[in-house]
Amino acid sequence: MDIAAIVEERGRVSGDLVLVDDFLNHRVDPVIIDEIGRQIAEHFADLDPDLIVTAEASGIPPAMATARYMPVPVVYAKKYHSIGDRDTLVREVLSPTKGVEYRIEIARRALESGGRALIIDDFLAGGRTAQSLGQIVEESGGVVAGYAFVIEKQFAGGRDLLESHGWDVWSVVEIAGIENGKPVIARPRES
Amino acid sequence: MDIAAIVEERGRVSGDLVLVDDFLNHRVDPVIIDEIGRQIAEHFADLDPDLIVTAEASGIPPAMATARYMPVPVVYAKKYHSIGDRDTLVREVLSPTKGVEYRIEIARRALESGGRALIIDDFLAGGRTAQSLGQIVEESGGVVAGYAFVIEKQFAGGRDLLESHGWDVWSVVEIAGIENGKPVIARPRES
Numbered sequence: 252m253d254i255a256a257i258v259e260e261r262g263r264v265s266g267d268l269v270l271v272d273d274f275l276n277h278r279v280d281p282v283i284i285d286e287i288g289r290q291i292a293e294h295f296a297d298l299d300p301d302l303i304v305t306a307e308a309s310g311i312p313p314a315m316a317t318a319r320y321m322p323v324p325v326v327y328a329k330k331y332h333s334i335g336d337r338d339t340l341v342r343e344v345l346s347p348t349k350g351v352e353y354r355i356e357i358a359r360r361a362l363e364s365g366g367r368a369l370i371i372d373d374f375l376a377g378g379r380t381a382q383s384l385g386q387i388v389e390e391s392g393g394v395v396a397g398y399a400f401v402i403e404k405q406f407a408g409g410r411d412l413l414e415s416h417g418w419d420v421w422s423v424v425e426i427a428g429i430e431n432g433k434p435v436i437a438r439p440r441e442s
Numbered sequence: 443m444d445i446a447a448i449v450e451e452r453g454r455v456s457g458d459l460v461l462v463d464d465f466l467n468h469r470v471d472p473v474i475i476d477e478i479g480r481q482i483a484e485h486f487a488d489l490d491p492d493l494i495v496t497a498e499a500s501g502i503p504p505a506m507a508t509a510r511y512m513p514v515p516v517v518y519a520k521k522y523h524s525i526g527d528r529d530t531l532v533r534e535v536l537s538p539t540k541g542v543e544y545r546i547e548i549a550r551r552a553l554e555s556g557g558r559a560l561i562i563d564d565f566l567a568g569g570r571t572a573q574s575l576g577q578i579v580e581e582s583g584g585v586v587a588g589y590a591f592v593i594e595k596q597f598a599g600g601r602d603l604l605e606s607h608g609w610d611v612w613s614v615v616e617i618a619g620i621e622n623g624k625p626v627i628a629r630p631r632e633s
Contacts, residue, residue, distance in 0.1 A: 272549065279516040281516070315470070315506045318470075
């Protein structure tokens with residue numbers, strides 16, 4: 252299944268946003284999300300992570316779909332309510348997409364000291380949320396084994412930010428830009 | 443796999459809350475969540491729903507796990523950000539658990555007029571969120587085919603509220619009360 256073709260055909264553009272809520276992050280198509288999970292697990296088949304880390308809410312479906320193929324636990328960071336646990340790891344994140352600052356928070360007990368985390372999210376744009384998740388993993392004593400995104404906006408700088416930490420990044424679909432109200436799919440990278 | 447025994451052993455009580463974030467709604471165990479999805483799909487095998495409806499974020503894992511067995515799309519209501527779509531269905535919900543009022547919102551295009559929705563969430567307590575999801579489904583022209591919860595607190599009144607609408611309710615695990623800092627598992631209902 253060609254996920255890029257689906258994003259190209261069914262993604263709706265609003266300003267500089269690519270809306271995929273018809274099949275990915277509001278209404279989730281069971282066949283598409285399963286294929287996304289399969290592709291991420293296949294790409295990282297040699298990674299052997301101990302857990303998947305994501306952030307609520309839209310990261311959860313691709314994380315769950317990938318976990319089914321690995322299979323490993325999924326830890327999702329909370330954004331909107333404090334967890335109540337006393338021992339949590341927190342980062343403040345500025346989201347340029349939404350124009351707000353929010354907290355992401357993971358209980359230390361949810362992570363594993365020394366554990367290898369595959370970090371998954373639906374979108375890679377500026378990369379601030381992803382970077383914060385990686386920092387939380389490392390603060391817990393864990394290791395960032397890699398990053399997987401469903402859709403990467405190449406023009407938003409997130410890959411450079413994550414790679415500057417030495418972290419490995421892979422995306423199912425990369426968007427080179429937006430033209431005539433449609434996302435322009437980038438050519439696949441050489442692997 | 444006996445999900446009730448897992449809730450009894452691993453659920454942590456804080457006040458009148460039963461915390462299951464070690465395996466269900468912060469760190470999600472892949473084997474446990476898969477079994478929960480399997481049991482819900484098995485219970486509702488004759489229901490033949492067109493879609494599953496839940497609310498972000500903690501409803502998404504059991505909804506995704508069930509959808510894998512059905513398989514149907516999962517629509518998750520947004521709670522914290524407006525969707526941006528002009529045509530949305532909205533309810534204000536008072537959450538006694540969290541002591542706050544919040545909005546749940548679903549784009550009309552995500553639902554199907556006439557579609558039969560199985561509504562899934564992690565907890566049934568007072569039932570306000572679940573009731574609001576059912577009302578949104580009906581407002582969209584759809585039908586509430588049934589409700590499935592992972593954990594029901596029998597003493598919180600949610601079942602009566604939902605059944606007063608004529609809706610069918612089933613829970614994987616029912617908790618009769620909390621004693622000595624542990625959840626007390628209710629005996630299974632006659633089916």
